[in-house]
Amino acid sequence: MESSTVLKAEKVTLGYDGRIILKELDFSVRQGEIFGILGNSGCGKSTLLKHLTGIYTPVQGSISLLGEKLDTGDPAAYKRLMTRIGVTYQGGALFSSMTVAENVALPLELHTRKSKKEISSIVREKLALVDLADFGDFMPGELSGGMRKRAGLARAIALDPRLLFFDEPSAGLDPPAAAGLDELILSMREQLGVTVVIVTHELDSIFSVTDRVIIIDKAEKNIVAEGDPRKLKDGSPNQFVRDFLNRKGLKRSFTSHG
C-alpha cells in the first residue's frame, strides 16, 4: 500500500444470504481527501460502508484501513484499528440511554486512561466543534435529526481518528441543515486533517465537498466511474454516470434497476 493511501479495497465482492450485491470492487482513498461513494438507492452503498468498517466481511477480496488488513480474524486487532477511525450513521446511532455528553465520552472512557476532568474537557471541545456546546446534558430523543447526526459526529471524532466515514450525512435534513453539515465536514478536514469517506446520493453534497468519487451502478454491480465529480458530470463516457450527476435517467433507474 502506498504511504498516502488510507483505504484500499482489492477485488472486494459483497453479498449476503447467497446473493451478490457488488462484485470485484477496486478502489483506494488517499490521505486527506474527501472521497464519495455514490450510486442510486439500493445499489449497496451502505452495505459497502459496513464492509469497509469491518461490520460485515466480504465474500471475496480484502480491505485495508490505515495500512492494516481488516479481516485478520483477530478481534483485538480490529478493536485497536476501530479506535483510529470514526463512523457516523444515518440517524446518528446515539445510545438512547445516555446523554449526548455521555455518548461522546464513552470511547474516551473505554479506550484511554484520561481522567474524568480531561475527558469532560475533550467532550466540551468536540461538542463545540459540531456546534452542540449547550446540548451535552440532553438525551438523544430530545434532539432534532440534524443535531443527532452532529452529536454522532462529535462521538466519532472523540478519539481524533485519521479516517472518518459518513453514511448518508444529508439524508432527511432540510437544505440549510444539509449545507451546514457539508460545511462541518469540510471544516473537519481543515481542523483535524482527517480523511473523509462519504456514502451519499445527494448531488449538492457531492459537488460541494467531495474531491473524488466512485459511482456504483446497481445494474453492473460494480464501479462505473471514478474521479472528480465536477469533471465526470459532463465528461464521463458512461451515460449512466452523466445522467446520475445531472439528475437525469430516473426512468432507467426505476425500471431497469429496480
Add this chain to the structure above:
Amino acid sequence: MDEILPRTTWIGRIKKAAVSTAAPFIFVGAVAVALPEVFRQKTLRLKDLTYYLDLCGSKSLPVVLLISLLMGTVLGIQGALQLRKVGTDIFIVDLVGFAVLKEFGPLMVAIIATGRAGSAFAAEIGTMKVNEEVFALKTLGISPESFLVLPKLLAMLIAMPLLTVFADAAGLLGGSIIGVFYMGIPLNAYWDRTFAVLDEITFLLGVLKSSFFSVLITLAGCYCGFQAESDAQGVGRGATRAVVLSLFLVIVADAILTLLYSLTGY
C-alpha cells in the same frame, strides 16, 4: 457470478441451517469471551447496572410477592383436599414448604422475570439494532456482548435469587394461611413444623435454581434481540421469541436440576 450459494440448492439450505443452529452457541461463546472485558475495558457502567436491577428486581417485587402468596394458598388448598382424606393434615406444611422452596418459588420468579426482563432485553437490543446502535458499538471498538449483555446478566444474577427469597417467604405465608384458617392447624404448630422439616440446603437449592434461570433468561432475551430483524415487526417477533425460548429453557433446566437434586439425595 450472480449467486454464490443459491438458497434453493440443498447445499445452500444445509449451510443456512448449520449457521442458524450454530448461532446460539456462537453467541454464548462470545458472551463468555467478553466476560473479562467488563474488568479490563470498564464496560460495566453503574448507571446501567442500577437500571437493570430496578427493572428486574425492585419493580418485579410486588407482583412476585402477590403471585407467590397466591401460589402458596393454591398449593395449600389442593394439598388440604387430598391430605384430609387420609387424616394427615399436618403434612400440608411439608407439601407447601418443599414445593415452594424447591420448585414454585424459583419458577414463579423465573416466569415473571421472563415476562418483564427477558422480553424487555430482546426489545431493547432489537431496537438498538434498528437504530444502528449495535453497529456503532462495534465501530467504536466496543464488544456489544460485553456492553449490552453483561450488565443485564449481572443484574439478573443479583435480582433473581433475591426475589426468590421473597417469593419463598410469600409462598410459605400463603400456605400457612390455608393451614391455619382452613385446616385449623395452630399457628405455632404450623411454623414450628415448617422450620423443623425445611433445612438450609433445601432453601439454597431453590436459590441456586434461580441463578441458573437468571442466566438462561438473560441469554435467551439478549440472543433474540441480536437475532431480531431490523424493523418494527422484527423487534416484536424477537420479544415474543425471547419469552417462548426463555420459558422453554427454564422448564427444561428445572427438569434437569430436579433430577440431579433427586439423584444426589435432595
